[in-house]
Amino acid sequence: MYRLEHPWLLAILPLPLVLYWLLPPYREEQDSLRITFFDFVTSSLGLTPQHQAVILRTNWLEKIVSVLSWSLIVVALARPQYIEPPIQKIEPGRDLMLALDISQSMETRDFRTADGKRMRRVDAVKQVVADFIRRRKHDQIGLIVFGQTAYPVAPFTLDHEACQQMLAQIDAGMAGPQTMIGDAIGLAIKQFNASDAKQRVLILLTDGNDTGSRMPPRRAAEIAKENHIVIHAVGLGDPHATGEDKMDYAALEQIANSTGGKVFHGENRTELESAYRELDKITPQNFKTLSYQPRRELAMIPIGAALLLTVGYNLLMLLIGMGMSLWNRQAKKATDTQTPEIAMLKVRL
Template identity: 30%
Template structure:
């Protein structure tokens, strides 16, 4: 496996095409300037020791040296050993509500972004546990299968928005059932789900789904997003609020947290219920409960050692710079006297 320890240095390679363009422009300017002085053959006789090809050779060598230097500073590394690393963890599935009501701004900046920030903090604090994500509104979809790749989890989290599920609603029961299908119960690892929702527009039997999961020792924890007073659901146009959702009578719809439903789901699933606030997402309390779960060892392959290879590229860069330094723009007098291909006139 190849990786770069300081990948940000590779941005220096963007300077290479700029150098090439500048060199070509300067070369054309010099050529035009010489053409204004007179006939090219006459100019060569006037300046017999000046080489017009060596600047090109020097530039090519300099560009190669610069490229090797940038790659060396980025420090390419090669993974030398792949071994089975034993980890001890549990499986955690996040069920995130992405219905339009999650755009209500009774939590800053809105309910969905508040939840995503909390999940990002959760991922940062995970070590050996595996994580997956399911998004739901009127239907549920697996956004990220169970994985120990936290970088992938952050990437998928950033793509979540309310437009990714076309059917509106809050199908919590379907999301819980999909979470159960996503688990591999043969591995014997402890499992739990965290439902993050406002519980509004509830349309299936989420309590029964939570009770069924508890029978298989999968705890369902619920984090309520929103407030009892509620807030209107904004309509966006070109990234800006263009109004609010209204009902059939033209009244502004106020979305409120269905706290009773959230408590019932958590109780049926044998988990904890916490209401999120602007100052506390509630995930710390839920993670304390998850921390009590029994962890089981599982294996995952990883590269144990990475060997640095910057020395090779820096050495090449040094010798190229040294060669470029000793190439003069003037012709070598001894070599210029050798006219191997000149035909003598009789």
């Protein structure tokens, strides 16, 4: 798309014509000799002297070149531009942290595949979470794993493929046998401190209860709330078990409710997939798109065209003048070489 940055400058196009009408004619000063018998000379030659300005002679080509050059200069002053198609930049509207429990209990084979075979909890979680990451195209996603200790696996990034590769490499027991939920929330809070996103969401997945975090889960949830972090919790353990293997949904509800989040049950493959589908709905992809339209300045084109016209016209006039001068010299030479008889005849005539 082409446009003029200052189209109002086109109003000065008729300025030379206005000046031609308003300004007095051009007066050229010339050296002269005053003689007392000037009237006698003019009357003898049949001339009538007039008091007026000397009008410079022009030709039609010069007028056309002058008009075109002036028009091109005015167009250049108006700054012609070419507006290129807009460039869109997508910025994430939220940061999403996934905290996954990979304690030793995640080795339990109580999940089933589509064909009925038993599979480990950790394998089912990796498949469902990988699919969840694949759907969150415009969110910055980070990954934390925890067991006896919490570890950052991937910082907030839009490189979801790298995040999925890191997810595929984790396994149950890598972070120790116990479950430190409070420490995992505390590590997530530290990760969010480097984030400038307005919306911060932590999705916590565990299959047991807290077994002695240095930071109690309730206190960690309060700090998360102060930092405007919403925690959604997904539990996939057995609530009827005993000891460390018992899934403490009441504790998860306190953590999630204190930050405005929700708790989801994922005690089997179907419930786990349903939980992450629901999370996909309640944490919609919120992103902003910035558009920028590059502009290319085109003023050099009319300026160059005006320069070429002016230079071309002057070169043409120079060549014509040189040709006329050469023709005159040849004519004079031909005259000088005439026979004396012809010269005498002219003198007599």
